[in-house]
Amino acid sequence: MTCKEAEQMVMPYINDELTDKELETFLDHVYGCKACYEELEIYYTLYAGLAQLDSDEDRNQDMHNLLEEALYVSEQRVRGRKLFNIYYAFSQVLAMAALAGIIITEILKL
Numbered sequence: 422m423t424c425k426e427a428e429q430m431v432m433p434y435i436n437d438e439l440t441d442k443e444l445e446t447f448l449d450h451v452y453g454c455k456a457c458y459e460e461l462e463i464y465y466t467l468y469a470g471l472a473q474l475d476s477d478e479d480r481n482q483d484m485h486n487l488l489e490e491a492l493y494v495s496e497q498r499v500r501g502r503k504l505f506n507i508y509y510a511f512s513q514v515l516a517m518a519a520l521a522g523i524i525i526t527e528i529l530k531l
């Protein structure tokens with residue numbers, strides 16, 4: 422992903438509009454690119470700050486921590502999805518193996 426692409430994902434990220442795949446590549450880039458991380462931090466702080474003006478949440482909460490928390494949650498989401506995919510693929514393989522086992526047993530009976 423280029424910085425330009427990452428830049429275009431900042432707002433969709435804040436609005437929680439990225440797909441899991443997009444989210445994953447976006448996080449990868451942001452963690453490895455200081456410029457894009459700072460860009461995200463500025464926007465996130467701005468929007469999270471605006472959102473908090475109307476809420477009863479603690480306004481003195483450190484904005485840097487807010488972004489780190491959000492990134493952590495995003496990461497968990499991406500990881501959880503990956504684990505699920507691995508589990509799903511694994512169960513598919515097991516089902517195929519079981520099926521093959523049944524077929525082979527049936528053939529051997531003949």
Ligand SMILES: [Zn+2]
Binds near residue numbers: 423425450454456457
């Ligand atoms: Zn970048």
